[in-house]
Amino acid sequence: MLTLHTAELLVPAAGSAPLPGGAVLVEGDRIASVGPYEALAAAYPHARARRWPGVLTPGLLVRGADTLLERTYYPDDPYETAELGTDPISGQDALEALKLTEARWGNSARRGTQKLLARGVVAVTGRFAIPAVRTAVARSGLTILPPAPYAGTPALDPLAGRDAAGEAFHGVLEQGAPARFAVFAVPDAAALLAQGATTCVATVIGGRLLHRRR
Structure with missing residues (x-):
């Protein structure tokens, strides 16, 4: 089954330009395509659509x-x-x-x-x-x-102590990549860093929705 996840803003990777109205098309446990929602919805009219508020980014580490x-x-x-x-x-x-x-x-x-x-x-x-x-x-x-060197104290919020939200991203959102990403109810990446990861509304791993804020 194809699922189209879209949010007000898509940030495909650390340092990449955000895409307003961007979307991630998921097939199985992989990303089939990334691009503007309207274009992907037109190309894949039978895909199930999930609309999320805020910013869609790679999942966090x-x-x-x-x-x-x-x-x-x-x-x-x-x-x-x-x-x-x-x-x-x-x-x-x-x-x-x-x-x-x-x-x-x-x-x-x-x-x-x-x-x-x-x-x-x-x-x-x-x-x-x-x-x-x-x-x-x-x-x-x-x-x-595996364990890796890092500065600071381990925290449930991976954004704590970071200088930019992208420092906590794991992977990138691109065709063929594992379908693992998260959505946060904030207007942009700067707000995500300021407000923290508790703004998360959805987490997808292996194409499966493993967390959804109720």
Whole structure:
């Protein structure tokens, strides 16, 4: 099935000129074409259209995801939040007090990956030592990349500490490329950097809509 994703502004890659009213045509897990929505809609009249508000960009990359998912615990809402609160828990003493099992780490990682998808993340770097966490990340659809040097503290928002939104992009939107991208409810890339990745309204990986803001 062909699906045509369009937004008010399309940013195909870091440093590329934005395309107003641009669209990405997806076939299977690949991008079949990129261009103006009107032209693609006319060329592929049977494609299912998804219209999104804001800016459509390549998906984002989070570095140091092993810190975010193996050394940070995300309380289960609503079962644990009355006791533990809603904020992520980190720090050796606090984590040791929780007496976490591998199964609980895996469940926490699943909640953590959902938070990443809700921020337009499509890929992470890190080396996961806990099998249940590694399985949770793999099943989430996120691409796992080897650890890489980076400055700063790992954060759920991959735009934190960046000088430009494009620094967090993973890949480019072009014909034949993997269909992984995100849409943010902001007017342009500068606003995306200022307002952060929590403005994400949709995340697509492998042609599948894995997050959609309700």
